[in-house]
Amino acid sequence: MSFTFYRYKSNGFVKFPFIEEGIKAGFPSPAADFEGKRISLDKELIKNETATFFAKVDGDSMQDAGMANGDLLVVDRSLEPQDGKVAVCMLDGEFTVKRLKVTKKGVFLVPENKQFSEIKVEEDQELVIWGIVTYVIKKI
Secondary structure (H helix, E strand, O other), rough: OEEEEOOOOOOOOOOEOOOOOOOOOOOOOHHHHHHHEEEEEEHOOOOOOEEEEEEEEOOOOOOOOOOOOOOEEEEOOOOOOOOOEHHHHHHHOOOOEEEEEOOOOOOHHHHOOOOOOEEHHHHOOEEEEEEEEEEEEOOO
């Protein structure tokens, strides 16, 4: 699996129109009420500017977690790696994104696709947690 990394660099916040009440998936409703409300995606998606980077998913080992090939991940390096979190990791020099499982038996990198097996991190392997995935941005 390979990643393309993008460093977050703010040139000031851009505010987009925002429908605060949410969009109904049923019958259409008038949208004129949202014209005055605006949102900054930077402020919503990025909590720690200096520790945030983006990475593009390459592969389908995390598809059942909603991360498909080509999706853009927002990754925060300031967050503590914990059991159950999805992390961008480097294992023996190769990048991967997996869910962390920490037990008394060890640390495991768990895919979210039944076609892949979990990886037990052995003592002689080098594991570096690059950051915790906070958002997935998809093109539909």
